[in-house]
Amino acid sequence: MNILFRGGDVVTETETIIADLLVIGDKIVSVGTDLPVSDARVVDCSGLILLPGGVEPHAHFSLPMFDTISSDDHFTGHRAAAFGGTTTVMDFTSQSPGSSLQQSIDLSRTQASQIAAVDYSFHVNVTDFSNDVAREIPSLPLQGLTTLKVFTAYNGRLRLSDDEISKVLNISRENGMLVMIHIEDGDEIDRLVARALSDGYTDPIWHARTRPAHGEVIAGRRAISIAESSKAGLYIVHVTTAGLLNQIASARKRGAHVMGETCPQYLFFTQEDLLRPDGANWVCSPPLRTVEDNDALWKGLSDGSIQTVGTDHCPFFADGATAIEFDGQQLAIPGKELGKSDFTRIPNGLPAIEHRMSLLWHFGVSAGKLSMQRFVELTSGNPARIFGLYPRKGTLSPGSDADIVLWDPSIKHTISVTNSHMRTDHDLWEGVEVEGYPLQVYLRGHLLVDRGKWLGKAGYGQFLHRQANAPIM
Numbered sequence: 001m002n003i004l005f006r007g008g009d010v011v012t013e014t015e016t017i018i019a020d021l022l023v024i025g026d027k028i029v030s031v032g033t034d035l036p037v038s039d040a041r042v043v044d045c046s047g048l049i050l051l052p053g054g055v056e057p058h059a060h061f062s063l064p065m066f067d068t069i070s071s072d073d074h075f076t077g078h079r080a081a082a083f084g085g086t087t088t089v090m091d092f093t094s095q096s097p098g099s100s101l102q103q104s105i106d107l108s109r110t111q112a113s114q115i116a117a118v119d120y121s122f123h124v125n126v127t128d129f130s131n132d133v134a135r136e137i138p139s140l141p142l143q144g145l146t147t148l149k150v151f152t153a154y155n156g157r158l159r160l161s162d163d164e165i166s167k168v169l170n171i172s173r174e175n176g177m178l179v180m181i182h183i184e185d186g187d188e189i190d191r192l193v194a195r196a197l198s199d200g201y202t203d204p205i206w207h208a209r210t211r212p213a214h215g216e217v218i219a220g221r222r223a224i225s226i227a228e229s230s231k232a233g234l235y236i237v238h239v240t241t242a243g244l245l246n247q248i249a250s251a252r253k254r255g256a257h258v259m260g261e262t263c264p265q266y267l268f269f270t271q272e273d274l275l276r277p278d279g280a281n282w283v284c285s286p287p288l289r290t291v292e293d294n295d296a297l298w299k300g301l302s303d304g305s306i307q308t309v310g311t312d313h314c315p316f317f318a319d320g321a322t323a324i325e326f327d328g329q330q331l332a333i334p335g336k337e338l339g340k341s342d343f344t345r346i347p348n349g350l351p352a353i354e355h356r357m358s359l360l361w362h363f364g365v366s367a368g369k370l371s372m373q374r375f376v377e378l379t380s381g382n383p384a385r386i387f388g389l390y391p392r393k394g395t396l397s398p399g400s401d402a403d404i405v406l407w408d409p410s411i412k413h414t415i416s417v418t419n420s421h422m423r424t425d426h427d428l429w430e431g432v433e434v435e436g437y438p439l440q441v442y443l444r445g446h447l448l449v450d451r452g453k454w455l456g457k458a459g460y461g462q463f464l465h466r467q468a469n470a471p472i473m
């Protein structure tokens, strides 16, 4: 069906113009004033803002952890993303020890393809580097997979040595790929965890105390140096500290190809939240930090030192022993209670994917910290560019997919587990009121969400073939 979006505020990364936007089939064909209606259905957009569908660079669905899995799958997580205005989601597929990358890719693609509700791709975690893996990496861009992820923490499980990270960076540079990196100091964490446990400290706060800010700064400094000497691009996921942010900013100033992502939880919460009675719900890695770090990260978003906002969405039930009603069924998935007597057994992660756009709008744009253009860059334009999806995604331009959010700046929405769509039993932003929310959300010209009503379906989401040699932003 052809749709003419008439007279909305169309936000691009350079300007906001009152314009019409014509969609034919699944593509935007023109943006301009007084476009002819011809045979299109007209949607009156006066008073509304037209945004590109959000691009979520970082989520984990059905991720196995300890004795459970993260509680959103590729349907429920995608649907929650869409309710919040996000129409493209990137998840991770993780190499199993001793296996090829392809095995995990095939498994993840099969899992997602049946149920995906928005468009999607995967980043490929390299956790067990070998000559075979080195030979395998160049085949990934042919499948549209252009990003690898490595870790400097989780010793003995996910971590690669600096030498291996350097090799992965070189191979990725030669093949037009990008390396993403989880930055924490694995050695320091192991030392501090062993000491805390032997001293009998088991509460959630010790999750944060054993993963200190200086570890992020030290490991970040090393990783940036390795990337600089390889002349390779490096995308640092979930930056949490002012210290690492400063490293990124100064590396960028001297021309290094380093980019950073942060997440809503690191803008809103602190280590103190782990001291609450439900502190386990705030356990994520890296951990929450301080108010000074929150402030520095907001500043990094506005001054351009940080390129994207992802969520690292990875929910677990607060009380997986008690069923909730979800999609008309009783459901319980083991969760945070697994770590009741040992902070190292608390599943790491939290629910956020639905709130990314509205939180950043209300507390960023409306609060005067971010322009609308910067909001679009952070939530869709930059992730689309960096991950090889631009201009198909991340912009409202002729030729782009008709992924369109009709954003109503006057809708007041109170965040609550009772009206959120993420499959879990709690919400960290419970009771927070935001002003500005999606009225309608379209994916490739197809209406997914209309005034809070779900019209999408499992299996409609497409796997996205991403382009290599994406720009460094």
Ligand SMILES: [Zn+2]
Pocket: 058, 060, 312
């Ligand atoms: Zn993550």
